Amino acid sequence: MLDVRITAHQPLALGVRPAGTAPVATHLHIPGSVLRGALAAAWLLDHGPLAQAPTRARREFLALFEGQVAYGPLFAPGSHVVPLSVLRCKYRKCALVVDEAFPGQETRSCPCGPLEPGRGAVEFAGPGRGQRVTENTRLQIDDRTGVAEEGLLFTRRALAHRDAQGGLRTFHGRLSAGSDLPEAAARWLAASRRLRLGGRRSTSGSVTFTAHRAERPRPVSGQRLALRLTAPAVLTDASGLPLDPADLRAVREALHAELSPLLGGAEVTAVERVWARRERVGGWHAASRLPKPVELAVSAGSVLLLAFDRPPAPEALGALAARGLGLRRHEGFGALEVASTSWVPPAGTEPAPDGAAGSDPAERPARLLHSTGHAAWFLDQLRPYVLQPGDGPAGPATALLGRPQLRRLTPSQRQEVTDLLENASAELLDRVLLLLEALHRFSTDGAPSS
Structure with a gap:
């Protein structure tokens, strides 16, 4: 497993699917699929077209990008995915957080107003707030004449490459490689290099990629565990059809079949509750210049609360977190965190309590x-x-x-x-x-x- 650090030198146009005539929005993090595509482009630049590469090189490419490496999402400091099981102050004026997956004795009333569940979106807080997005508006060019068409504008949003303090924004995440990854491929993957991420690569997307061996994650254990998705997951039943998160029996059967071989004999006895949203995910295959198949996926931020017949081994849970859940994991889908306790905001991102007047300069x-x-x-x-x-x-x-x-x-x-x-x-x-x-x-x- 590798810890990855991305340092942005230009705005990142990490576009999401357009909605009507609105400006093309951007992700507020780097999805694993975007990093995978940028690394694949860098490999082809280093080794030449895949069709002309020797057999050994083609095998290295397939090992890196078609199954033996799981590309997780990368997040900037001060940003995080808020799980759907979490209730917070709707107006973010106090630090009250209630995780329905692991309810405790904390109060469920907020002096500022109602509580609001998380939406699975990436949010910035603390020092990371402010100046997250930039906008560029361009004229649409007529392909036949090469002249801008009158009255037609195109606006694209991009993730700012500088943080609130003016420094270059960094993103952190992990890549999980199988033990059978060829040594040459592992060395190439761990090497530092410049990459181009996202769209508008002629004027944006320049980053520096660095990686080093990851430290052993903090062990997690317990008989009741929550799987918190940090990327959309493509979950299917035994027949290959999209899994309905509301059908707890079908979810248990699918997870039992997928997880039991990974967890050293521990079996899923029940899916106690699921907090989930669904979305359609696809993508673009740059090498073939064809769209990827569109799947019905469970959205990031979704939470599956599972009960086991016995506590899985911490090493097995660590391997599960590195592997991910569902199909197309090598494309950046299915990344997750395993938890046995309530969710808390990352250090330094909690909103300041709304105490005496003047405690907040705003x-x-x-x-x-x-x-x-x-x-x-x-x-x-x-x-x-x-x-x-x-x-x-x-x-x-x-x-x-x-x-x-x-x-x-x-x-x-x-x-x-x-x-x-x-x-x-x-x-x-x-x-x-x-x-x-x-x-x-x-x-x-x-x-x-x-």
């Missing part, structure tokens, strides 16, 4: 903007300044004060809003907008805003 300006009566308008007008590249002040946003909507501001309100727009960093402005949205929702729903 609270006072958020309440100020809300008090003007133009909360929704400020949210719409200021969001572009959070998305724009760079980590400096909001810049020309002070021009908003000349709009007719704000002519009734008192002199003190105008001065405080001016100070915010002139001096606030994008990270602080992002937090202000988050709290402002919470205050606005409270007021429109009839809940108290203070």
Whole structure:
């Protein structure tokens, strides 16, 4: 197993499936399939076309990219997948976390408002907040004339390559290689190199890839275990049809058949509960220039709570976490974490408790903007300044004060809003907008805003 580190030097256009006419969105992490494709392109650049390569080289390629290496997702520091079994403060103003997979004595009431379940999305918190996404808008070019078509725009979002402090953003994950991986392939995989990730590779996607042998993971044991997916998993029944997560009996039979040989004789006796969403996953095979088959998969963030007849050996559970679950694991699907205790946010990502007034530097300006009566308008007008590249002040946003909507501001309100727009960093402005949205929702729903 290898620990992998990716250092981004340019924005990463890690596009997701477009939705209608909206801008092409981007993943907030590096999926294993993206890393696999970039490494395959690097191998072909080093060795030449596969059809012309000697037999030994073709076997090395197949070992690296068609079954003996599992490519897990890579996450930036301060980011994480929130499992669907987790309940948190809806407005992220307190640190309350309740994991329904392992319920304890913690309270289920939040002083800030309702609790909200995780959605399986990748979230940034703590120092990683702010300046996550940049946008590029381009004209659509007519293929026949080579001239931009009038009135047609194309907007793509990309993951920013610098964090809130201005440093190059890094991503961390793991690659799991089988013991029978050829030595030459293992050496090639562990070598440092420059790669191009995602789309728009002529102007974005430059990264540095480094890898080293992974340390032994912390052992996990127990008779009740949760499998938390960090990537979509392609799960099928005995006939090869997509598995319905709501059918607990079918899930138990499928997991019993897949896991029993891996866990040293420990068998799945029951699937106590499943928290799951489903999605369609596909992809593009660059070598053949053909689309990959579209599968109905269980989404990242899904949780399967299993009961065993006896505690599996910690070594077997470590091997399961490295291997993953389901089909197409070598393409980046099925990555998971095995847990026997409640989920907690990674160190340094917990929101600050909402204690005395002034404990959060974003609270006072958020309440100020809300008090003007133009909360929704400020949210719409200021969001572009959070998305724009760079980590400096909001810049020309002070021009908003000349709009007719704000002519009734008192002199003190105008001065405080001016100070915010002139001096606030994008990270602080992002937090202000988050709290402002919470205050606005409270007021429109009839809940108290203070």
